[in-house]
Amino acid sequence: MADHMKIIYTIIALLISFLFISPILWIGVISVKPTDLIFSEVISLTFFPTIEHYSNVLSSQFVTYLLNSLLVALFNIALVLLISIPAAYAVSRLRVGRKNFMFWLLTLRMTPPIVFSIPIFVIFQLIGLLDNLLSLVLVYSIFNVPLAVWFFTTFINAIPHEVEEAAFIDGCDIYNLWLRILIPIIMPAIVSISILSFIAAWNEYLFALILTITKSRTWTIGSQIFVGTYRVQWGELAAAGIIGVIPPILLLFIIKERLIQGLTLGRLRG
Amino acid sequence: MRKWAINRNNLFLLPSLIILIPISLIPFLIIIYFSLLNIYTFNFYNPSWAGLNNFINLVSGPDFWNSLFVSGLYVTVVVGAEVIFGLLLALFFNYNFYGKSVLFVIIMIPVIISQAVVGYMFLIMLSDMFGIVSYILSILNVKISILGERAAALAAMILIDILIWTPYCFLVIYAGLKTVPSAVLEAAKIDGATKYKLFRYVMLPLLLPIITVAVIFRTIDAFKTFDYVYIITGGGPGTATTTLSILIYKYFDSGNIGMSSALSLLVLIMAILLSRLYYSFLVSRRWQTT
Numbered sequence: 001m002a003d004h005m006k007i008i009y010t011i012i013a014l015l016i017s018f019l020f021i022s023p024i025l026w027i028g029v030i031s032v033k034p035t036d037l038i039f040s041e042v043i044s045l046t047f048f049p050t051i052e053h054y055s056n057v058l059s060s061q062f063v064t065y066l067l068n069s070l071l072v073a074l075f076n077i078a079l080v081l082l083i084s085i086p087a088a089y090a091v092s093r094l095r096v097g098r099k100n101f102m103f104w105l106l107t108l109r110m111t112p113p114i115v116f117s118i119p120i121f122v123i124f125q126l127i128g129l130l131d132n133l134l135s136l137v138l139v140y141s142i143f144n145v146p147l148a149v150w151f152f153t154t155f156i157n158a159i160p161h162e163v164e165e166a167a168f169i170d171g172c173d174i175y176n177l178w179l180r181i182l183i184p185i186i187m188p189a190i191v192s193i194s195i196l197s198f199i200a201a202w203n204e205y206l207f208a209l210i211l212t213i214t215k216s217r218t219w220t221i222g223s224q225i226f227v228g229t230y231r232v233q234w235g236e237l238a239a240a241g242i243i244g245v246i247p248p249i250l251l252l253f254i255i256k257e258r259l260i261q262g263l264t265l266g267r268l269r270g
Numbered sequence: 271m272r273k274w275a276i277n278r279n280n281l282f283l284l285p286s287l288i289i290l291i292p293i294s295l296i297p298f299l300i301i302i303y304f305s306l307l308n309i310y311t312f313n314f315y316n317p318s319w320a321g322l323n324n325f326i327n328l329v330s331g332p333d334f335w336n337s338l339f340v341s342g343l344y345v346t347v348v349v350g351a352e353v354i355f356g357l358l359l360a361l362f363f364n365y366n367f368y369g370k371s372v373l374f375v376i377i378m379i380p381v382i383i384s385q386a387v388v389g390y391m392f393l394i395m396l397s398d399m400f401g402i403v404s405y406i407l408s409i410l411n412v413k414i415s416i417l418g419e420r421a422a423a424l425a426a427m428i429l430i431d432i433l434i435w436t437p438y439c440f441l442v443i444y445a446g447l448k449t450v451p452s453a454v455l456e457a458a459k460i461d462g463a464t465k466y467k468l469f470r471y472v473m474l475p476l477l478l479p480i481i482t483v484a485v486i487f488r489t490i491d492a493f494k495t496f497d498y499v500y501i502i503t504g505g506g507p508g509t510a511t512t513t514l515s516i517l518i519y520k521y522f523d524s525g526n527i528g529m530s531s532a533l534s535l536l537v538l539i540m541a542i543l544l545s546r547l548y549y550s551f552l553v554s555r556r557w558q559t560t
Binding site: 007009010012014016017019020023024027030042079083084086089090094095096101103104108109110111112113114115116118119120122138139142145149199206210220221223227234238240241244245248249251253256259260 | 279280282283285286288289290292293294296297298300301304359362363365366367368369370373374375376377378379380381382383384385386387388389390391392393394395397399400401402405406433436437441442445490493494496497514515518519522527530531534537538541542544545546548549
């Protein structure tokens with residue numbers, strides 16, 4: 001291909017990419033813009049950046065909310081892996097739950113979460129789990145477990161049966177089969193699912209909105225402390241948003257291609 | 271003996287059932303029960319039987335039909351636009367240019383950031399006085415309060431969805447594009463196919479299964495949209511952006527648990543019907559690229 005065409009294509013590609021991330025870039029600009037300039041010179045890009053908003057955010061309750069999100073996401077990963085891998089193994093190898101179980105999981109993935117959140121609110125109120133981080137750890141399984149089971153099933157399906165047969169012939173018992181053979185083989189899938197579950201739990205808004213009240217707020221809900229009734233703290237809100245999107249973006253660089261596989265329930269390789 | 275073997279296999283499913291039943295199956299039963307009651311927050315412990323009144327109120331009032339229309343319009347427009355733009359972008363990425371892998375990752379960013387942040391971002395950008403979008407419009411002499419007018423607010427939500435989720439369709443379709451065997455394309459070229467014919471009669475049929483996947487997953491997720499619409503407009507102005515999800519939340523927030531549950535049940539039935547439709551497609555092997 002002619003070299004100048006390559007340069008023209010590069011410019012077009014740059015413009016397209018810029019279009020997609022321009023909202024985030026703009027919020028990044030707001031987050032370092034002095035408060036008075038945010039209102040007096042809306043469009044100006046020539047100002048001396050300030051870290052005032054970030055230091056305000058990081059000295060507020062927001063830090064607690066970030067930690068809450070982190071705890072919920074990490075415990076949710078552990079729970080999801082613990083229950084999804086055996087389920088996927090059963091579906092793939094033991095031929096149970098192939099139809100109804102998998103269909104049920106797909107339905108969970110399809111249903112708007114608001115449908116479940118109201119009865120879940122009622123249940124958790126009755127058993128006293130409202131405004132408790134544990135409630136979020138449990139509830140986030142509703143979207144992370146279907147993803148994980150579908151994903152792992154595809155992965156385990158791809159392992160040749162001979163692997164297990166050979167292991168059994170060599171006198172391997174079921175526990176060693178898991179620890180020494182299956183887990184190492186599906187390790188890439190475990191990493192991907194951990195990251196995807198983390199991102200989903202970290203970003204979640206609706207369940208946190210309904211199930212948390214004060215002390216167990218996550219950062220997505222907690223950002224609301226900067227949206228007052230009469231006055232919105234634009235700079236702080238922007239800084240909180242930027243802090244919140246950094247972990248998923250960093251993780252994105254680890255999974256890149258696997259993202260597509262994850263987003264389509266493991267049905268499509270990137 | 272055989273029965274025992276079946277039971278032992280089911281044990282592997284048990285942990286997931288223990289977690290998922292209380293947060294999905296029991297809620298499902300609760301929704302059915304509540305939808306048949308006159309139940310509000312104030313008479314929660316002392317509800318009266320309503321029969322099918324909640325459902326009758328729903329279908330005889332304007333709110334349900336309005337939300338069905340808003341959700342229907344929203345889903346149709348965004349999925350259509352996103353798939354077309356995603357396809358075009360995927361075809362463009364087939365060309366050779368510099369920094370492709372970096373730009374590829376950058377385009378993925380909107381897909382993985384929090385929907386809540388998308389909400390806060392556009393809350394700032396669309397703000398009447400100090401938001402950059404309103405500011406630019408006012409320079410262009412367009413006097414409009416984006417979040418204050420029905421059509422403009424809904425259009426804004428749709429444009430935001432397209433901006434955020436086109437990359438998703440692009441990623442999926444591009445992944446499919448890479449699996450089109452180059453030998454097929456070469457053969458078509460040798461047979462003298464023009465660029466248009468190559469696309470229309472060779473690539474498009476090969477891509478159709480993958481495009482269907484993109485349509486399926488985008489339909490599901492567009493149907494579920496709640497976070498940023500709720501943050502930016504709260505369903506307003508009036509009921510202009512009240513999607514079905516937001517209407518359920520509005521009923522719940524105003525304490526009307528019965529109506530909220532009745533609507534939840536209707537939405538759940540729609541979701542199950544859609545799942546039924548898609549399940550057969552997802553388990554059929556013909557489109558799998560692996």
